[in-house]
Amino acid sequence: xxxxxxxxxxxxxxxxxxxxxxxxxxxxxxxxxxxxxxxxxxxxxxxxxxxxxxxxxxxxxxxxxxxxxxxxxxxxxxxxxxxxxxxxx
Numbered sequence: 020x021x022x023x024x025x026x027x028x029x030x031x032x033x034x035x036x037x038x039x040x041x042x043x044x045x046x047x048x049x050x051x052x053x054x055x056x057x058x059x060x061x062x063x064x065x066x067x068x069x070x071x072x073x074x075x076x077x078x079x080x081x082x083x084x085x086x087x088x089x090x091x092x093x094x095x096x097x098x099x100x101x102x103x104x105x106x107x108x
Contacts, residue, residue, distance in 0.1 A: 060101050068100040 023031075032039045061069055076099075079087060097104040 065100065065102060065106060068102075069096065072096075072099050 023063070032042065059068060063071065076089070091099075094104045
């Protein structure tokens with residue numbers, strides 16, 4: 020990964036309007052994704068959060084890995100869905 024100095028980055032945004040529009044569009048998309056995740060965590064019960072997050076993990080890992088699965092502990096799953104491992108069971 021390469022890093023760009025802040026002043027160079029801001030100059031590029033000013034000099035290249037298409038880059039600025041694309042960057043703002045991507046930030047907007049990421050903000051929408053974050054808002055959806057927060058809504059899921061706030062409104063869904065434990066089982067629904069687990070199911071949704073397992074589907075998300077499956078989708079992400081299928082794109083990058085051709086393995087039979089991944090190993091997650093109860094603590095890993097609890098952290099992913101925002102609960103205590105003691106509530107898992």
